[in-house]
Amino acid sequence: MGKRYDLVIRNGNLVFPDGIKKLDVAVYDGIIAEIAPEIMGSAAETVDAAGKYVFAGATDGHVHFNDPGRTEWETIKTGSSALAAGGGVAYFDMPLNCNPCTLDAKNFQAKLAVAQKESLVDYGFWGGFTPGNLDKLEELAECGVIGFKAFSCFSGIDEFEGADDYTALVGMERLAKLGLPLMVHCENAQLTKKFTELALAQNRTGVRDYFAAHAPITEIESVSRMIAFAEGTGCKLIIAHVSLARSVELVTEARKRGVDVQCETIGHYLILTDEDVERLGTIAKCSPPIRDAQNQAKMWGKLLNGEIDFVSSDHSPCDPKLKNGPFLKVWGGISACQTTLTGLLTHAYRERKVPLTDIAELTSHKVNEIFKIKGKGKIAVGYDGDFALVDLDKQFTLQAEDLFYKHKVSPYVGDSFHGAVVQTILRGTTVFKDGKIVSRPIGKLLRPSF
Structure with a gap:
């Protein structure tokens, strides 16, 4: 029997x-x-x-469910439900746009209390990495964060300050000792700020004006700089939501030198182009912006040859009212955690013959392996x-x-x-x-x- x-x-x-x-x-x-x-x-x-x-249930390495504090944007309950509807069994929630941000143990515990009651599926938390909380990295590590998130530019949230070069260098030295990765949103702060100010001064606030303010060089320069800091400190680095094939190449080149660096990309950089953004309007605004069709084709090439480590959603919703107004001024974020797997099944498997085994690797196995989540991410x-x-x-x-x-x-x-x-x-x-x-x-x- x-x-x-x-x-x-x-x-x-x-x-x-x-x-x-x-x-x-x-x-x-x-x-x-x-x-x-x-x-x-x-x-x-x-x-x-x-x-x-x-498939092994998907793990989304990059979501903003905004709980606690900005529940008028999204909640852990609604976000985790959407994730499950898309085949997801786990997510790693970012330290912003919740309020307060996850910058210390107290705020980690506040988020945990909500998730324990409301999360349909499993969860991990990113810790914040800012100039004001370098003395809190150890206590966040003790809480169990899966890694730390920093911005090399304005984060879009005043209470989550971007990391200057000093913060990045000193903080990476500390994280190298803790053995936890740093994920960085890579856009040059000075360039994006100045380009945006110039555009606003000339009342240039359309889609193409936003693209120009976040030109490819702003990402490429920042990626190069963060890799240099990681190489010098031995910190494990993850480049967030890579939008450019050149950025992926920089990661690949660094890995060949022995730098511990990975990159994620997001579904909309593979599915949408700049022309789609013009058609769709502010609902498709994100940062870094969606690029042109030529770059998208190159991104697919990078994914097909294994240079991209995992695909996330960067689910970053807001109150829809914040999407009303001139493109340059409105909130930048796309709601997408329910459609990552089905998007890849459509655009990767059906249209480009990407093997289903690769899709499983990109959405489940590799992300759990990178973040050392034991016993999750494959059928075994x-x-x-x-x-x-x-x-x-x-x-x-x-x-x-x-x-x-x-x-x-x-x-x-x-x-x-x-x-x-x-x-x-x-x-x-x-x-x-x-x-x-x-x-x-x-x-x-x-x-x-x-």
């Missing part, structure tokens, strides 16, 4: 790092207990995944029973009412997708199925394992 499991998924096409195999997978007490051609045991719940592809015995069941043949047009965000806005509303998440399972428990959230909040804190 076979064993008794909590969950058995039968007949699915399991997406492993090294290939796709039709197998059964069983979960007991939240952990994958068996993978076999035919599992003989019984289960409290059985899922027939015939014809479906079973001993790992968390986290799965996203995908119908690759299902086509749909995204409607506003499909979104679980607090504000049902996205630049992708009205777009067609090919490949849909039909069920999301976190540690053996179904949290999303057939368009509905079907679980209470069961998320738990993720900490790096050294």
Whole structure:
């Protein structure tokens, strides 16, 4: 007589790092207990995944859920629900735009208290890295942050100050000793500030004026400088939301020299172009800005040859009123955490023949590996029973009412997708199925394992 499991998924096409195999997978007490051609045991719940592809549930390394303090923008409850609807089982929440920002242990605990009650899926927290909190890095590390986030420019939030060169250098020296990474939003502060001031003085506030104020050189220079600091200090560096193929090349060149540096990119840099932004308007404003089609083609090349480490959403919503006004002046951020995986299934797998194994690597395995999250990110015995069941043949047009965000806005509303998440399972428990959230909040804190 076979064993008794909590969950058995039968007949699915399991997406492993090294290939796709039709197998059964069983979960007991939240952990994958068996993978076999035919599992003989019984289960409290059985899922027939015939014809479906079973991915390890996605981990979004870069979201802003704004809880506590700016819940009129987004909440952990709504954000984590949207993430689950997109096949996500975990996220790493940024230290801004919550209020207060996550700059010390007290504010870490305040955010944790909300997540423990409200997060549908698992979560990790970034700690803030600013000129005013260098003496708090150790206490944030003790709290369990997965890393630290800095801006080399204005963050968009007054209470989260950008890091000057002194802060970056001294702070990286400290983080090297702590063994935790620093993720940097790389845009040159002086150039973007001056270009913006000049544009405003001449009443040039359109889409192209914003692009000019955040020209490619502003990112490229900052990436080069942060890599130099990381090389000199031995700090593990992650370049946030790379928008330019040249920035990826700088990371690749540095890695060849032995620098511990990775880069993430975001779905909208792969899916949208500057012309789409002109068409869509402020709903598609983000920083760094979305670039031209020529750069986008090069970015796909970088992704295909493995130079980009992971793909996140940089889900950065706001009160929709903050998107009203001249393009140069409005809030820059895109709501996207529900569409990262389906976007890649459509634009990477369907349109560019990117293997499903690579998509699993970019959305789940690599991000957990980089941040040393033990037991998460792939389908293997001993790992968390986290799965996203995908119908690759299902086509749909995204409607506003499909979104679980607090504000049902996205630049992708009205777009067609090919490949849909039909069920999301976190540690053996179904949290999303057939368009509905079907679980209470069961998320738990993720900490790096050294």
